[in-house]
Amino acid sequence: MFTPVGPRKTLTQQVEFELTEAIRAGKYLPGNKIPTESDLCDMFNVSRTAVREAVKKMSAKGIVEVKRGSGVYVSEMSIKNASEILNIFFELSTDEDVILQTINARLIIEPAIAAQAAKYRNDLDVELLRNNMTAMRNCDLNDKKRETELDNDFHRTLLSIANNQVLDLLLSPIFNLMPKFKRIVYAKPTDGNTLKDKEIMLEHHENILQAIIGQNSEKASEAMRDHIIETQTNYSKTIQKK
Incomplete structure (x- = not known):
């Protein structure tokens, strides 16, 4: 589903980019839960730290929403x-x-x-x-x-x-x-x-x-x-x- 990470960007940047592109392409719709941290590590062949930092950056931008105890979801984009x-x-x-x-x-x-x-x-x-x-x-x-x-x-x-x-x-x-x-x-x-x-x-x-x-x-x-x-x-x- 995702492109393996390469040397052009940091691991965090590459994970963030690939996830954002997947959301933009409609693979994950607003309100959908994205794969777990463990699954993302396996998909990208990267550490948990890289995945956590990528999700943190995406959350700060309003692209995803982290729900404690539930997972990470694509934000319901609104005017607000x-x-x-x-x-x-x-x-x-x-x-x-x-x-x-x-x-x-x-x-x-x-x-x-x-x-x-x-x-x-x-x-x-x-x-x-x-x-x-x-x-x-x-x-x-x-x-x-x-x-x-x-x-x-x-x-x-x-x-x-x-x-x-x-x-x-x-x-x-x-x-x-x-x-x-x-x-x-x-x-x-x-x-x-x-x-x-x-x-x-x-x-x-x-x-x-x-x-x-x-x-x-x-x-x-x-x-x-x-x-x-x-x-x-x-x-x-x-x-x-x-």
């Missing part, structure tokens, strides 16, 4: 645990290029979400967005934690209006990264920590809100694109000042 895996990736990443690519991804996805929000919004959605704008205007300039929460809430509300689980999976981990991103931008007093920067953000949010109130999908998309481009520009400036 898939999102958790992405959360781990973003939380552990400190690479500037990864953060910039994340903003670029938002530039591709979020204008379409704003367009959908403009199309499907209801009166309650508009009220939530208006309340968010009021809270943002009243937020203390130096309270960056609260400002970040409100910024997040604005974008999450638009995502909620779009009502798409896959988009939620893709963007929730990115929104969870925003506090970390804000900390980087505001690391120096001159980097974004000014009234002008807040006013610019509020202006962008207001443009998005007005387009959504008017149910103008094209304008909502354009306003969101302008907003993300501004974020992209600010982050690039932050990197250059380091």
